[in-house]
Structures are given as C-alpha cells and as structure tokens.
Amino acid sequence: MTSPLEQKKIKIAGPSVVTANRTWDGIVVYRTAAKSWSADLSEAAIVRNSDEAKALLAESAADDVGAVGPYIAPVQVGADGKVEPGNLREQIRRTGVTIGQPAQV
Amino acid sequence: MYAYDEIDRTLVNERVSEFRDQVKRRLSGELTEDEFKMLRLQNGVYLQLHAYMFRVAIPYGTLATKQLRALAHVARKYDRGYGHFTTRQNIQFNWIKLAELPDALEDLSKVGIHAMQTSGNNMRNVTSDQWAGVAPGEIEDPRIWSELIRQHTTLHPEFSFLPRKFKIAITASDHDRAAIKIHDIGLRLIKNEKGETGFEVLVGGGLGRTPFIAKTIKHFVHGRDILSYIEAILRVYNQYGRRDNIYKARIKILVHELGIEKFSREVEEEWQHIRNSSLQIDDEVIEDIRSRFTYPAYEKLPHMPDELRQAAADPDFEAWRKNSVAPHKVQGYSIVTISLKPIGKPPGDATAEQMDALADLADKYSFGEIRVGHEQNLALPHVAKRDLPALWKALDKLDLATPNVNLITDIIACPGLDYCSLANARSIPIAQELTRRFANHELANLIGRLHINISGCINACGHHHVGHIGILGVEKNGEEVYQITIGGRADESAALGNLIGPGVKFDEVADVVEDIVEAYLALRERPEELFMDTVKRLGVEPFKERVYATR
Numbered sequence: 001m002t003s004p005l006e007q008k009k010i011k012i013a014g015p016s017v018v019t020a021n022r023t024w025d026g027i028v029v030y031r032t033a034a035k036s037w038s039a040d041l042s043e044a045a046i047v048r049n050s051d052e053a054k055a056l057l058a059e060s061a062a063d064d065v066g067a068v069g070p071y072i073a074p075v076q077v078g079a080d081g082k083v084e085p086g087n088l089r090e091q092i093r094r095t096g097v098t099i100g101q102p103a104q105v
Numbered sequence: 106m107y108a109y110d111e112i113d114r115t116l117v118n119e120r121v122s123e124f125r126d127q128v129k130r131r132l133s134g135e136l137t138e139d140e141f142k143m144l145r146l147q148n149g150v151y152l153q154l155h156a157y158m159f160r161v162a163i164p165y166g167t168l169a170t171k172q173l174r175a176l177a178h179v180a181r182k183y184d185r186g187y188g189h190f191t192t193r194q195n196i197q198f199n200w201i202k203l204a205e206l207p208d209a210l211e212d213l214s215k216v217g218i219h220a221m222q223t224s225g226n227n228m229r230n231v232t233s234d235q236w237a238g239v240a241p242g243e244i245e246d247p248r249i250w251s252e253l254i255r256q257h258t259t260l261h262p263e264f265s266f267l268p269r270k271f272k273i274a275i276t277a278s279d280h281d282r283a284a285i286k287i288h289d290i291g292l293r294l295i296k297n298e299k300g301e302t303g304f305e306v307l308v309g310g311g312l313g314r315t316p317f318i319a320k321t322i323k324h325f326v327h328g329r330d331i332l333s334y335i336e337a338i339l340r341v342y343n344q345y346g347r348r349d350n351i352y353k354a355r356i357k358i359l360v361h362e363l364g365i366e367k368f369s370r371e372v373e374e375e376w377q378h379i380r381n382s383s384l385q386i387d388d389e390v391i392e393d394i395r396s397r398f399t400y401p402a403y404e405k406l407p408h409m410p411d412e413l414r415q416a417a418a419d420p421d422f423e424a425w426r427k428n429s430v431a432p433h434k435v436q437g438y439s440i441v442t443i444s445l446k447p448i449g450k451p452p453g454d455a456t457a458e459q460m461d462a463l464a465d466l467a468d469k470y471s472f473g474e475i476r477v478g479h480e481q482n483l484a485l486p487h488v489a490k491r492d493l494p495a496l497w498k499a500l501d502k503l504d505l506a507t508p509n510v511n512l513i514t515d516i517i518a519c520p521g522l523d524y525c526s527l528a529n530a531r532s533i534p535i536a537q538e539l540t541r542r543f544a545n546h547e548l549a550n551l552i553g554r555l556h557i558n559i560s561g562c563i564n565a566c567g568h569h570h571v572g573h574i575g576i577l578g579v580e581k582n583g584e585e586v587y588q589i590t591i592g593g594r595a596d597e598s599a600a601l602g603n604l605i606g607p608g609v610k611f612d613e614v615a616d617v618v619e620d621i622v623e624a625y626l627a628l629r630e631r632p633e634e635l636f637m638d639t640v641k642r643l644g645v646e647p648f649k650e651r652v653y654a655t656r
Binding site: 026 | 131132133134137138152153154155156157200201202203204450451522523524531533534537583585
C-alpha cells in the first residue's frame, strides 16, 4: 500500500475517495464530506483533481484516532451518480473476499 | 510436548498486560498510529485489507490439544470462526478487532501461547520439522535446540531491531521437511566423527524479490557453541546489514554482496570474541530443556495389526493411507498428516469446529499432540497403527481426510489479494480452481509427487520460487497476471524454479498447469519418474513449447 506521504506526489487520473481502516475494529471506511468516516462507499467524498485529493488526504490523516492508514483510491461514478470501486483491490475491500470463508461454506 | 516454566509464564503474562495498556492508549488517542505501529507489530498485529490480522506463534510447530482448543476459541469468539495456518508454523486470524486483541492474547496466554515476534524486524518464530521427535533416523529431536534458540532470542535486545525480519529453521533428518535452505539461517543437526552433536550452519537463504538458496558457512559447530555462533552471525548482520533500503536489508543480500568467504571470515572473527563467554551452553542447560520435552509411553505393538490388515481392503482407506501415513520411529505407530487442502477450499484454513474436533481426536489417538508443518498441513505424531482406520473415518467426517498429501492438490498458497495489503493478485481462487481441476485422486496419484506453490506478490509468502510448479501473481495494467516457474524445490536439494515464459491471465492459469502436467506425463520415461526428475532431465524447453504453442 502506498503511504499517504508518497501519495502526495501522485496525480489522480479520475474520481477518487480517501479510504482507511477504522482504528478500533479495522473495518474498511471512507472519508465523508462531513469530515467523518463511513463504512458506506456511497457516502464518501469524491475528489476529482490532485489538489482536492491532497487536501482530503491531509484532513483524513489528521484524524489519527478515527481511522488508520488513509490513502487515495480510485472509484467509478456512473451516469446515475452511483459510486463503485475503481479496481479489483478496492472491490475486494468493499465486498469481501472472492472466495468462500470456511465457516460459511 | 514441552513444559514451560514460571519464567516463560511470567514473561507471556506481563507482555499481555503491557499490550493491553498500549492498545488502551492507542484507542484513546494518547498514542498515534506512528507510535503504536511498531508496538502492535511486535505483538503480531498487522493491518490488512479488510481488518486487523493477528498472527500467533506455534514454536517448532508443536501444539497441545488445550492449545489447539484455545486457538479454536479465539477463532470463534474474536474472529469469524476460522484460522489460517501459514508457511511458518504460525496461525493467522483475519478479522480481529483491535479493541478485543488484549482479551484474545490473555485467553491464549493461559495455555502458553503468545504472538511475540511474529512480525517486525526481529527474530521470528524458530521453525522445525513437523515430524520432530518421531521421524525414523533423525539425529535427535531438533525441537530441543529450537527451544534453546527460542528462549535465547525472545525479547533479546540485540535481535529486536534488526535491519529486517530474521528466520531460523532446524532439521535433524536426511530429508529436510523444514526448508532450511530458504531461511536466513538454516541449521542441520549432525554428528561428528567423535559422535558429538552439532550443526551444519547455512546462511543467506530466502525468497521474496531477490531469492537465494542458503550457503553453508560452517560444516560443523558443536552444540555447546551454537548460540554464540548464531549471535556472531547476527552481530555481523546488525553491523553491516543495510537499513537504507528495505529491499536490500535481508541477510541474503549481505551474504551475496560480501561473498560467503568474506562474510564467513567476519563471523569467525566475531565468534572468537564471544565463543567462550556465557553464551557457551552447559550440558545441564540442554539436559534441562531435554527433560522438559515429554514423550508418550508407547506400547509394544505389532507392525501390522489386524485392524490395519482388514481396512486395507477398502480402496478409499488405502488411498488416504498411502499419502497421509508415514513411518514412525516406534514400531506399531505412525505419523498421520492431516490435509488442510480439501478440494475447492482455501489451503491452510481450519474452522473452529475442525480445530476442536481435531483436538478431541489427538487426545484419543495421538497422546494429545498436534503438529503444524510449513506446507500448511497438520499432523498427528503418535498414532497407533491399529487406530488408523477409526481415525480416518473420523477425519473424513470433518472434511480432513482428503487423500492428497504431497500430490498436485496439496497446494501451498499465500492469502493473496483476498486478504493481504501487500498482494497484487489473488492466490486462493487459483488454488481452488486447480484443486477442482485435479480433484480426481486416481489422476493425482498417477501424476505422483508434485508441489504447486502460489504467491500473490513478489514477497513470496506462498514460496512460489521453490514450488515444483511455482505461480506468482503480479499486476499489469490493472489486470492480474501470473508468471509460471518450474523446477523449484524446498527440500535438502533446494533449488529455485525457472520461468517458462510470459505471464498468463487469471483464467488461463489452470489450463497452463494442465498443459505442463500433460507434457510431463507424455515425456516421463517411466511411471516412477517424478515431475522433478523429468524437469531435471529435460529442462524447461519442452514445457515452454507445450504451454506457448497455442498461446
């Protein structure tokens, strides 16, 4: 995973969000426009250029107690405004493992 | 089994209290993540894709039934009902809450289990042969020496802030089941011409981005000197090992760059300073450790009991026995490997129910002892041959009797992109598809011994470099692509595999493996010629031609 510091050098190529893991239980969360964290991707703040992304990342990183390891992740925004993960890694983080879990199969 | 003393128990308990306080301070914001990260890593806590992952040590792969039940309890109470046995005699839990970790650690500490040094740049869990103490022909039980090193290196200040993680493995048999040649230090127990116990010491092995097979640095180090010799190696590594570049920080890079001769001279010089110090091990120390390993009161049993003779008529039992049951050093007993590779399931995973039930079976049939091997399987080390049929039936009901040990579906696979924050591609779905593809046990037996190892990134947790067929997942233009090697092995003749050509897509991997296997079956000179023998005789080319002829 690219660290926030390294990501500051990255130019985003499309709509993105800031994601992290919630500190107390580790679950995947997204930074919202209300400056909080949500487990729901649809509530994530969408950024569309590098300056916005850097600003959102900096604000997210400052909330060190709420979530761990924030980074910028690509998303796809449909014509209807629906937000989907932008790559397989983020898809897996959102929906869980692509395999059956032993306790459930 | 090893009986821990009061010092061990105090150490483990105090560590839990310490970590509880650290977690409390982290959750209150008193500690930042930057401050906390090293503390959690030193207690085996990673942050993975979905949640925190908690890695627990199983020193030299030996578990008592109460310990396995405690692991089942952690899986059930604090996680999602299962655990993942790794390639380094650890178990990982994938979905644990940071807030509950101190409680989980405390529950484990009651049975002498901890997570110290299962992460971070320190001495990791000392691993050994999962058949230690029961394998016919071994020099002596390598766990005695593993335990000595474990005690010496646990929380040792000089080994707590190394340039990178450091792994030691020990074997005492001609056939290396501990993969010592892919460890930072590999130790092979031997006897010298005077009959004294000592070690051949190998150094600089490891996989990852830059794989190396370990080189022999010393042909014989007496047992009494092994701690000082290891410490001399560590001191040289601590002094010269690179800390400026994570990719060049492992001791294998130092050994490669200095050359084994120069590295050996540096170690020898350091050793002479400390060899006759308090690091020299008195016989009484070894005897004390030896006395803390207890062995079952074996009965005098026939080599071929009636129960086994009768069960031999059942082809399903025989299919299992052939691959899962190995000779024991005591007549009338066997070592039974429990396959954690059922067809279509993630390699190395076990549910809490399976762990509990296996603990019951170990109590009933294996003197309360279970072993964990680096191939992500378990073993019962002391099973009376007369009990094999009953054990097999019980294992079968638990989905733990898949007759595929050492066959093509006995796949080693890292968690890959389904769990791991470092991974670039998935490993487990590839393993699942391959097990379905080769689910026919007659075909698998026809193919014979063939190890497939899969990693989802270049860090090589799935040991792909040393798979007979190795599969490495990488990411290319947003797609998962898999590079295939053949000819690797992790035993006493350890070797790195050779790449056969360009990477292939996710959906093509199983077809490619099928092509390789078909090529082998067509090319082998006789049924007894194993895959590795054919590769050794013919090289990569015929396999490459077969795979890429139509791609």
